[in-house]
Structures are given as structure tokens and as C-alpha cells.
Amino acid sequence: MNKKKKKGFRPGYDRATQFQLHTLMLPGTILMLMFSIVPLFGLLLAFKNYKVVEGIKGVFTSPWYGFQNFKIIFGNFDFRRMLTNTLGINLIGNLVGILAAIGFALFINEIAHAKFKSVVQTVTYMPHFISWVVFGSIIITLLSGDGGLFNQILLKLGVIKTPIVFMAQPKYFWAIAILSNLVKELGWSTILYTAAISGVDQELYEAADLDGASRIQKMRYVTLPCIKGTIVIMVIFAVAGIMNNNFDQIFVLQNPFNIERSEVIDTYIYKVGMQQLQFGMAAAVNIFKSILAIILLGIANFVSNKLTDNGLF
Amino acid sequence: MNKIKSKREKRYQAVLTAVMILIMLITVYPVWYSLINSLNSAQDIAKNGFAMILPGEFSVDSWKSVLKNPEIFRAFGITLSRTVIVTILQTMITAMFAYGFSRENLTGKKFYTAIGFLSMYLNGGVIAYFILFNALHIYNTYWVYIIPCLFGGFYNVIIFNTNCKAIPDSLFESAKIDGASEYTVFFKIVIPLSKPVISALGIFTAVGTWNDYSQTLYYTKSSEIQTLSYYMLSITKSSASAAQLGETMSAGASSVLTTMSNSAANYKTIELACMVLSALPLIIIYPFAQKFFEKGVMVGSVKG
Numbered sequence: 001m002n003k004k005k006k007k008g009f010r011p012g013y014d015r016a017t018q019f020q021l022h023t024l025m026l027p028g029t030i031l032m033l034m035f036s037i038v039p040l041f042g043l044l045l046a047f048k049n050y051k052v053v054e055g056i057k058g059v060f061t062s063p064w065y066g067f068q069n070f071k072i073i074f075g076n077f078d079f080r081r082m083l084t085n086t087l088g089i090n091l092i093g094n095l096v097g098i099l100a101a102i103g104f105a106l107f108i109n110e111i112a113h114a115k116f117k118s119v120v121q122t123v124t125y126m127p128h129f130i131s132w133v134v135f136g137s138i139i140i141t142l143l144s145g146d147g148g149l150f151n152q153i154l155l156k157l158g159v160i161k162t163p164i165v166f167m168a169q170p171k172y173f174w175a176i177a178i179l180s181n182l183v184k185e186l187g188w189s190t191i192l193y194t195a196a197i198s199g200v201d202q203e204l205y206e207a208a209d210l211d212g213a214s215r216i217q218k219m220r221y222v223t224l225p226c227i228k229g230t231i232v233i234m235v236i237f238a239v240a241g242i243m244n245n246n247f248d249q250i251f252v253l254q255n256p257f258n259i260e261r262s263e264v265i266d267t268y269i270y271k272v273g274m275q276q277l278q279f280g281m282a283a284a285v286n287i288f289k290s291i292l293a294i295i296l297l298g299i300a301n302f303v304s305n306k307l308t309d310n311g312l313f
Numbered sequence: 314m315n316k317i318k319s320k321r322e323k324r325y326q327a328v329l330t331a332v333m334i335l336i337m338l339i340t341v342y343p344v345w346y347s348l349i350n351s352l353n354s355a356q357d358i359a360k361n362g363f364a365m366i367l368p369g370e371f372s373v374d375s376w377k378s379v380l381k382n383p384e385i386f387r388a389f390g391i392t393l394s395r396t397v398i399v400t401i402l403q404t405m406i407t408a409m410f411a412y413g414f415s416r417e418n419l420t421g422k423k424f425y426t427a428i429g430f431l432s433m434y435l436n437g438g439v440i441a442y443f444i445l446f447n448a449l450h451i452y453n454t455y456w457v458y459i460i461p462c463l464f465g466g467f468y469n470v471i472i473f474n475t476n477c478k479a480i481p482d483s484l485f486e487s488a489k490i491d492g493a494s495e496y497t498v499f500f501k502i503v504i505p506l507s508k509p510v511i512s513a514l515g516i517f518t519a520v521g522t523w524n525d526y527s528q529t530l531y532y533t534k535s536s537e538i539q540t541l542s543y544y545m546l547s548i549t550k551s552s553a554s555a556a557q558l559g560e561t562m563s564a565g566a567s568s569v570l571t572t573m574s575n576s577a578a579n580y581k582t583i584e585l586a587c588m589v590l591s592a593l594p595l596i597i598i599y600p601f602a603q604k605f606f607e608k609g610v611m612v613g614s615v616k617g
Contacts, residue, residue, distance in 0.1 A: 011489075012418030020495035021413045025425065028410030031464035035445075036432030042441025056448035104336075111333065112326055122603050123337045129595050130344070131524030133542050134588045137549040138343045141350070141585065146577075147362025149346065183339060215325075247527065252549060269439060274531060279440045286438035294434070 045283035046070070052277055069284040079285075082263040085174075086245055089264065093178040094238040100186055102231065105193035106219050121194070124187025132184075136252030139180045140167055168257035177253060177262070181246065192234065196227040232304050240297035243289045265289055344592065351375055351586035355579035375582035379590060384536070385544065389590075392523060392541040395458045400519040404511055407465035411473035412499050429467035439531055446532050457532045458540070462522065469514055476510045477503060513605045520595060541591045548584050 041059050049065040050058055073079055104124075111117040127135060142149045145165035154160045166172045204222050213221065224231075245264040254262040263271075265285065273282025346363070353364045354372035361369055379385055414425055442461070446452040451460060480503065488498050504511070529543035539547070 012416075013420070017418070017495055018420055021416055021419050022421075024409040024495060024499060025413035027406045028464050028470075029425070029428070031406065031461075032428055032432050032467075035442075035461045035464070036436070037428055039437030039441035039445055040431075040435060042437030042444075043435075045440060056444050059444065107329065107332070110325075110329055112322075113330075116330065116333070120333045120337060122600065124340050125603065126596070126599060127340055127343070129520050129524075129599060130592050131526070131542055133524075133526055133545045133549065134347075134592045135343065137545065137584065137588060138347045140549065141363065141581065142343065142346060144363070147358060149363060149365060152362050152365065183343070186336075187340060252546065255550070270531075273438075273440045274443070279444075282440050283438055286440075290435065 042283055043287060045279050046287045048280055050279050052279065065280060069280040070288070073281055073284050073288070078263065078268065081260065082265055082268045085261055086243060086264040089174055089177050089245060089250075090242045092174065093181060094242070096178060097182060097185065097189060098231075098234060098238060100182060101189040101234075102193055102227075104186060105190040105197060106223060108190060108194055109197045109223070110215070121187065121190075125191070126187070127184040128188035130184070132246070132248035132252050135180070135184055136249060139176065139253065143167055143176065167253070167255060170258045170261040173253070173258045173261040177250060180253070181249060192230055193227060196230040197223060200226040228308065232308055236297070236300045236304055239300035240293055242296055243293050344589075344596070347585045347588050351582055351589050353582060355575055355582050358582065359575045359578040375579070375586040378583055379586045385541070385587065385590070387537070388539055388541045388544040391455070391458075391538060395455075395540065396519055396522045398459055399462045399522045400515055402459075402463050403465045403518050404515045406463055407469050407514070408473055408504070408507065408511060409499065410464070411470040412477055412503050413495075414470060415474045415477035429470065433467045443532065453533045453535055453538070455538055458528055458538075462528075465514065465518060472514065473507070473510055476507050480506055509605070516602045516605050523595065545584075545587055545591060548587060 044059060046069055047065055047067070048059070048062045049068070050062045054062055108117060108120060111120065143151075143166035145151060145163045145168070148163075150166065151160075151163040155163065164172075166176065200223060204226070205218060208218050208222050243265055245266050247266040247270070250262060250264050251267055251270070254267060269282045269285050269289075272278050272285065346365075349364050349366070349368045350358065352371060352373065352375075353368040354370040354374065357368075357370035357372075358364070413419060414422070414429075419425075443452070446457055446461070449460075451457045484502055485498060488502060493501070524542055526540065526542035526546050529538075529540050530546070533539065
């Protein structure tokens, strides 16, 4: 504080303060540069003919390959299959997930007893915090062909004569992936909607009561319009993330028997890149995915701005 | 009129309560199912299939073999130490960065914003990390669990930033007049006032780190440094269970209720005991941490 006050000196811009602020930020900055910015060289690999043995230098010295990697990928039979799976699981899953979350949030809000309400929330949030390895293998056990719960029930009810090995039949995979995700995330996915609902002005409900509105009418004409903003944002995020399958989930549930319906972009990148060591091709798929995601985010945002005057940016 | 309405209301609440209880049972059941079957004897499962509500024949054999297994013990240790170190350091480093970033008088803010958003929207992909970690010589070492995970990402910075902005300026000004440095301001004012956000972000980091298996899957190869999650992944995906699947596929057509062999059932109960063991820490801390989880999401949504 014994610094001489020069002309144009602004408090907080002195050298000591700036030094202290920048040193506080230094560890974070170094880590971000090192582990987020530097790895962007990976984008180059898509246009290179790179071999593992070349190390990190090889990223820059290896020969250019043009769009050859992309051509190989797009021509691949596997590629179309995994694109279908990615989009199918995500589109249906998001549709079911968002509708279920909104519905569940609306009914949680209807619970009169405050304590019971918070118990419902606490209990249904719980599976969100269990890892997919654990949850996935429990699902596999539940669906097991030898004495798993579903087969036991179906056999007892006489619906089936012989047990179904659900995990080994491709046709069940989408349903398993979507429903297991629903059970695990239903509670947690309501959290933003319940927050939005609790912010709705209570006077609106009182006014609706005076007009003799039924429960359903109150949901339809008061609650839903009031939480429209939240719903729009969640839909935009869902659309932007349509190329992102949950690797953790799919990888656990995947096995050689159901691969036909369980191969998605992220497991494909893992297989091509880390197991077959075709780095260029894996990088090409990664770029394809990122570009598509950015375009989708743009479209979703544009459409929602036009339709509802409500967008992310 | 009023009486009829309240009667209807009561009936409605009763139905609602019943439905909610049903949903809660469905959510909790998978965990319960693995718990009771881990406590079921393998012979009983081989004979009658998996238990549904309570163990058919109570046995702690699988738990004994899990707790005696040195590999699980080591994996547990690695996971625990990694979770503690990453949670503490990551929360600290992210908070320090976010505080600096939140100050109006910070010079070079454009640079930080640029790298922040770049890191949020683009990523080099698994392959780039593989090459980088090899070049840094942390591939297949314990450090690969720690060093790359020490920064919480720009999204957490934004959340923390919102929190810093909510602290009244007069507090900072009076501290500065008293001659406090930025370090003192951060540790003596910002940290104590940010406890809710710090705990929320810390808990999310801890849960994420505890549950993560991809770091092990992608960037390590020796079994000495595998984490608990990865260990379980390898059990689940092991050749034994894949073979089991194929076996039942071919056998399924002939017998009415296929049950597994004793050894397969034994393997399965051990697997389930392992699952419960790894989920246990989360289930135990969950009720205490739950209010922070919620707060963490709320803080994030303020920005959105």
C-alpha cells in the first residue's frame, strides 16, 4: 500500500495483484493446455497415415493421407450398422426418457406429504450414483438365461416354455439399453424439472382453482407452460448429444452375440483405435461425430428459437 | 361439496402413494437383488435359480472369498487413494482457477476464456491421449489416474465462477484495504463462503472418480494397477461368463429351466458380492451427501 499513485493507476491492476491472480490460475491453466489443448493434435491424425511406432513426433512427420481414412470408414459395412444403432438407441431413449422425466416430475409435485415427497426423490436418485459396471452386470444377472428373475417370472406365468437368453439375442438389445437407462436415471433426470416446477407462482394455481380447473387441466395449462424453458433446454442438449452414446453403459452390456445391435460410435472408436490400432480411422470417426454434434446443436437451437423464442444462445 | 372433494383427494393421494412406492421398489430392487444373491449359497442358485426376495440358503462364502482375494484388496486401495487424491486436488485447483477467472480486474481474460471454451467443445479423442500419455511416460502407471484428472474442466469453473460473483464486492474491498493479498482473500474469504459449491463439486468428482473405468481400460495394461470398477468389468466380460452365455444358448432349447453348474453359480455369487462391495461406499455416504448433489445441480442450472 506504499505504492505511489501514478496517473492512470487503477486499483487491482497493480503488478502484485495480477501476479497473485495469475499464479492462482497457473496450475489449472497448465493442466488445461496440456490435457485439453495439446491433445487436439489428434484431429490431425484423421488426415494422416500414422503408425503407433512413430510416437508423438510421428503425428507431424507422418505422410498426409487426404480423406482416405474417411473413405475407408464410410465404405465400411460396420459403419452403417453402428450409426443406425447409435441413432436408434439415442432417439428412442431420449424420447422415452424426457417424457418419463416430465411425467414423473409432475406427479412428484402432486404428492401432498412433504416428507414422503423427499423420500421418493432421495430413493429414486440413488441408482444414478451407482456405476454402470455394477448396474449393468446386475441387469445381466436379472436377465440371465439360467435362473434370472425375468425368466423365472415368465416361466411361472407360462408366457414362455424355455428360458430366453436375453443378452445373447440382438433383437432385445435396444430395449435392454433403453429400459435399463430409464430405471437408473428416471429419478435423477427429474431434478431440473422439479426445480422448475417449484418455482412456479402458487397464485396461478389458486386462480386456476377458482376457475374450477381439474388436476389435469392445471398440469396442462399452468405447470407445463411455466416449465417450457427447461424442457426446451433439455431437448436441445438431448439433440446435440445424439451421437454420444453412453460408452460406460453400452460397453458393459455388449457381448459378441449381440454386437449386431450393440455396436455404437463410441464402442466402434474404441475397437478400431485401441484394439485394431488404426488410429487414423478412429480419429476420422471422432471428427465425423464432433462435426455432426455441432451441426445438430446449431439446428436444434435455431428451431427452438423460431418456435418458442427460447434457445440456448 | 367440500367433503366429496376431500374424499376424492384422499383417494387420489392413496393411489399416488402406491404408484410412488412401486417406482421406488423398482429403483431399489436391482441393488437388493445383487445383495441377497451374493448372500445366497451357490448350490441353492444352481438348483433353484437366483433368489427373488430373500436368500434361499444363507451363506457368506462368496463374501469370504472376495475379502480374502488380494487382487480385489489392491484394486480397492488403488481406487480409494485415487479418489481421495483427485477429489481434493481437483476441487482445489479448479476453485483457484475459477476465483482468478471471476475477478473483474484480471488481465488476459480473453486468453483464459478462449482455451476454456475450446477445451469444452473440442476433444482430441482417445487416440491423442494414448499418444500423449505415452510421450509423457505416464501410460500404464498409477499417475495416469491422477495427473490428467487434476483439473475439473471449464464447466465446473463456470459453476464456481457464478458462486464467486455472488460474494459481495465490499468484502473483497475491505480485505484489500487491510492489505490482504489475493491468496489471503481466496483462502480466508472465498473458500469459507463457497463451502456448499465446493462440497457439491467435490462429491460429484468423488463419485465420478470412484465409478470410472475407462481410464484403466484405455491407458493401462498391467493388472497391478487396475481399479475396482475395471476389475469388475473384467469379471463381467470375462471369458467364463461369455462361455456361460454360449452354453445356455445351446442348452436353452432342450431343457425347461436351465440352471447353471455349481462352479458357475459360485462364480456368479462372487461377482455379485464384488458388485455390492464396490457400490457400498456410495450407498453409505449417499443419504448424507444427497442434499449436496441436489445443490450442485441447482447451481449449474442457474447459469443455464
